[in-house]
Amino acid sequence: MNTDMAPARPALRDVGALLRHAEEQARLAAAMPVLVRQRIAPDGAMVLREDDLSLTGGFVDSIARHLIAALCPHDRPVDPAQIAQHVVLADSAATRLLFARAIEARLCRNAPLVGLAMAELPPRVEDQVADAQDELAETAMALIIAQSRFVGNAQGFAIELAELPPETLSALVQRMLGWLQDQPGTDPLVLRASADALLANFDERRGRPHRLMRFCHLFALPRAGDDWSLAQSGPSLVFAMLARVSHLPSEHLIDMVRDPDLARLAVVVRGCGIAVDTATLLLQGIALLASHAVDTLPTASALAAIAQDDAARIVAGWRNLLPFDAPGPVW
Known part of the structure; x- marks a missing residue:
């Protein structure tokens, strides 16, 4: 159920209004980690989708339990709620990423709305699984398995540590060490030995985000307008392609799905040089997945009025404001 109480806006037809609205939404998005943390805590006032918040809470608890299993002595029980509050939710990067993963899981769950029967098996990836000796085929198979785990885990309100970039995991481990060391009787x-072992065994290349970007790299995505078809590629791969072209982290791009009119995403797709007709269809498909009204989206004429250079300049400005530890696309 969509509980976003923001009033519906008419479709943005004026390019100046569209760009101003995109910038306004970018400023508001900067406060999202704090707002999510407050709502899950809970002591916030901003109304967000309850299903996204609920799944984010499950992801936070799941990460807390992974950290406890790796770092805490088995004979000294630790309350997961304490780790969720004082470690996971205390980290803005982790909060934002887990909230974005919750939104992504919802988009995958709604994949049938755009003609994709199973989000775990997008045809563009499945078609590459032929020769097990081929690197692209092996990458495609690994991606299908990773995507299936992500979707399946999300149904159980769980998530793997491999969904985190190494920078975020390292920051969480450091926070965890500081919190645990304040507890009596801790060695x-x-x-330190437990933390070093966890980080040494963490391999970013085995995670789903890396497998998405690796598939993009090997398959040279995006190459043509058809690559942006949600029915062929699925939402996760489409956002990986957008991350690869825009150089914005995928979680920032997925966060833009919260905008009822998708104004920020409209600027991104134009800054990426996506043709107007393709961009229009892509935004309409994302709106369907996100349960937004299509008639609030920027019109094709409004998209066409955005010069690619102007959009690219705005996107570059957003990229320049990213935190120093924000991970970029890797493959």
């Missing part, structure tokens, strides 16, 4: 040497 700093044992804590």
Whole structure:
């Protein structure tokens, strides 16, 4: 159920209004980690989708339990709620990423609305699974497995540590060490050894985000307008392609789905040089997945009025404001 109480806006037909609205939404989005943390805590006032918040809460609890299993002595029980509050939710990058993963899981769950029967098996990826000796085929198979795990885990309100970039995991581990060391009877040497083992065994290349970008790299995506078909590629791969072209982290792009009129995404797709007709269809498909009204989206004429250079300049400005530890696309 969509509980976003923002009033519906008419379709943005004036390019100046569209760009101003995109910038306004970018400023508001900067506060999202704090707002999500407050709502899950809960002591916030902003109304967000309850299903996104609920799934984010499950993801936060799941990450907390992973950290406890890796770092805490088995004979000293630790309350996951304490780790969720003082470690995971205390980290803005982790909060924002887990909220974006919750939105992504919802988009995948709604994949049939754009003609994709199973989000785990987008035809563009499945078609590459032929020769197990071929690197692209192996990458496609690994991506299908990783995507299936992500969608399946999300149904159980769980998520893997591999969904986190190494920078975010390292920051969470450091926070966890600081919190645990304040507890009585904790041995700093044992804590440090457990943390070093967790980080040493973490391989970013085995995670789904890396597999998405690796598939884009090997398959040279995006190459043509058809590559942006949600029915062929699925939402996760489409957002990986957008991340690869725009150089914005995928979680920032997925966060833009919250905008009822998708104004920020409209600027991104134009800045990426996507043709107007393709961009129009892509935004309409994303709106369907996100349960937004299509008639609030920027019109094709409004998209056409956005010069690619102007859009690219705005996107570059957003990229320049990213935190220093924000991960970029990797493959």
